[in-house]
Amino acid sequence: MTQVSMTVNGKSVSGDVEGRTLLSSFLRDHLSLTGTHVGCDTAQCGACVVHVNGEAVKSCNMLALEADGADVGTIEGQAAEDGTLNVIQQAFQDHHGLQCGFCTPGMVMSAAALLKDKPRPSEAEIRKYLEGNLCRCTGYHNIVKAIMAASGQDVSSIAAE
Template identity: 75%
Template sequence: MPSVSMTVNGKAVSGEVEGRTLLSQFLRDDLHLTGTHIGCDTSQCGACVVHVDGKAVKACTMLAAEAEGTEVRTIEGMANADGSLGVIQQAFQDHHGLQCGFCTPGMVMSAADLLAQNKSPTEAEIREYLEGNICRCTGYHNIVKSIQAAAEQLA
């Protein structure tokens, strides 16, 4: 089997993968980073969003081999160095931007990508950006509030 090497959450990792192994599978099954959720395997729900070289990517649409040599950041890499919640994660907790929690990792990762591009997004911009992330519980109101609060703290 071919091997793949990349940096995940600041650590160099490698492993043997079949050619059809998805990045989401590699992260969860090989690296045991189970915060990256798999909800649909068809790129529709957004629960598997990670950052690859600083850009939001649905990990169920990318082969692990395609991530060769890249820097990958998962929800586990969003925490502070001391293990406490990062700003966006804390905002989701403080503003009740989660309910069952299944979509939350993807929402946080998408929010981080949005805020890296737009430091002060409007409500409409946040809603449009989250179009590829599905939440079946909250109705998005508190998710949007959480992202707005995080934007204010990061400004």
């Protein structure tokens, strides 16, 4: 066991982990931050995306020890203190960008990373960026639409609310 320390959603945390403990396991099992989901074992599905030092990272594909000293952001830290949804979360609700909710944390975290680098992405850019995030419920229609809306684009002409 090795001690690991990091900042998660603005709070300092630490824990004893095995060398093989994944960041996703550390978040879920040690910190009970179960909003980060694990949907595959090959770093394909993206349900586990978190931010590490501002970058979108698949937390199932990073050892907890690799995140020692890092600034980690998870879905639990996205809404305001009073529970108000951030602009991306709100757009997902407004445009029905989620159904079962399992891929949603990863989608929101990926969308946040995309919009930080590219404030008004095109539909094609969003679809390309989301290649690492699988959703089985929505057919992606309302996810893409929600991200366009979150970036301030008019989505009223896109079929079906």
